[in-house]
Structures are given as C-alpha cells and as structure tokens.
Amino acid sequence: DAGVTQSPTHLIKTRGQHVTLRCSPISGHKSVSWYQQVLGQGPQFIFQYYEKEERGRGNFPDRFSARQFPNYSSELNVNALLLGDSALYLCASSPSTENYGYTFGSGTRLTVV
C-alpha cells in the first residue's frame, strides 16, 4: 500500500510568489493535517481537514490556506512568500480526526530566496 505522498519534494521560490503543495493520504484515510518544520525545530501544526472541512488551524497568518478534495487529497497554499516560510512542509493522514494513527509523508522542502 502506498503511504502518504507529497509533491513536489523540493521547491525554490522567490519572495512574494505563491506556492501550492500537494498531499495524497493513505487510501481510506479521511483526515489530512499540515505541519511546518523550520530547520532545527520541531514541526508546527498549520491545518487539519476532515471530510473537506477545516477542523483545526494553528497560529499561522492568512497567507496560509488549504483545502481538501472529494478524494481526500489536500493542497496547502502560501501567498506572498517570505524568507521565513522556508521550511519542510509535512503532511500527515489519519483515518479520522480522533484516531491516533497519524502517518506522515516525506515532506516538501521549500526554499524562499
């Protein structure tokens, strides 16, 4: 079975640009969460989606948005990129919002120059 897949694996963007990151959860998993991991730190929660609805949001500016599609895949969008947005963006899927079985993807490494 395929695990959580994220694309692209690496990305370089210029300040002020927009970026879209993609995540496909494990088959049968209906919940997707996004985390930002700045170099040298632990991951920080950005969003959780379940059944296409936002179920949780972390302390991130409105430049960050996300959505979940009917097939449970998800996109994370970041507008007006700043140098500080450079990080590893991790996607995690789980069967539901209450199940503790979070499975993470390998992440998208975003570099803003």
Next chain:
Amino acid sequence: AQKITQTQPGMFVQEKEAVTLDCTYDTSDQSYGLFWYKQPSSGEMIFLIYQGSYDEQNATEGRYSLNFQKARKSANLVISASQLGDSAMYFCAMREDWGNKLTFGGGTRVLVKP
C-alpha cells in the same frame, strides 16, 4: 510555557547499548496521548510508539519502550540495543483531548557510534 520539552539537543550512544531520551510535557487535560517519532535525514516522520494517558502499562514496540511517569509528566523513550540505523532526530509529541493537532518538542539528535 512549552507544552513539550526535550532537554537533550544531542546524544552519542555506543552501538548495542541502550539510550534514554527525555520528554516532559505540560497539560491540564485528563485525556491525552503521547507519541514518539523518528526523523532520519530524509525528512519523513516515522511513528515509533504511543502512550495514552489512561494506559496503565508502559507502551512497548520492539526495541522501543516508553517510560511513562504521569505524576511527573514525563514520557521518556528507551531504545534498547542501539543500531547504526537508529541515528536520527527523535521527537516527542502530544495530542490533547480538546484538539486533534500534535504538539512537538524540539527534538533530540541521536548518533550511534560503531
């Protein structure tokens, strides 16, 4: 105040020896879950072990065991018989009852020496 504290930024351990990674947490919830993840240089977060706040027995998964001391709010990870492949970052995380997000600590880097 930090909810998850990992006080050891880095550790060396000899191959085949055991190592204990410290984790303390802060919550006022009665129901919560504690997780340990391994992150190799590839970036993927690999789930190792889970302990629920109401679990009376310490969790074990193969060479991993969790030393759960609820009154002290600590959830230390013990890796027995260390292998070279255990070299990685290790993160402690908590899920509180009121939310579905994981709150992570700052991590501990483990380097296993042959």
